[in-house]
Amino acid sequence: MNKINCIIADDESLARDIIKMHINQLYRLNIVAVCATGLEVFIALKYMHPDLLFFDIQMPHLKALHLHRPIQHPTTTIL
Numbered sequence: 001m002n003k004i005n006c007i008i009a010d011d012e013s014l015a016r017d018i019i020k021m022h023i024n025q026l027y028r029l030n031i032v033a034v035c036a037t038g039l040e041v042f043i044a045l046k047y048m049h050p051d052l053l054f055f056d057i058q059m060p061h062l063k064a065l066h067l068h069r070p071i072q073h074p075t076t077t078i079l
Contacts, residue, residue: 003030006052009041011059019054 006029010016016034023029029052033044038059044050 001028004028004051005030005032005048006054007031007033007035007041007044007048007050008054009035009044009059010054010056011036012056015056023054 006023008016008019008023008031010019013036016036020031020034023031032048032050033040035041035044041055041059045053
């Protein structure tokens with residue numbers, strides 16, 4: 001069974017840790033990147049091609065709707 005690759009993107013470390021904790025309890029999800037800044041998200045999306053993106057809608061210097069436009073690989077986003 002294929003794993004679902006996901007990226008966690010949040011500027012708050014506590015939120016990232018909570019999301020990681022929940023994802024790590026699920027066999028089918030595989031965390032490929034954890035991002036704290038908009039630049040990290042852009043780089044991760046370019047190279048990792050995730051199936052699922054857990055994204056903080058209020059990250060500094062970046063809005064979720066602006067980020068979602070340039071994604072080339074089909075990615076489901078959870079805001």
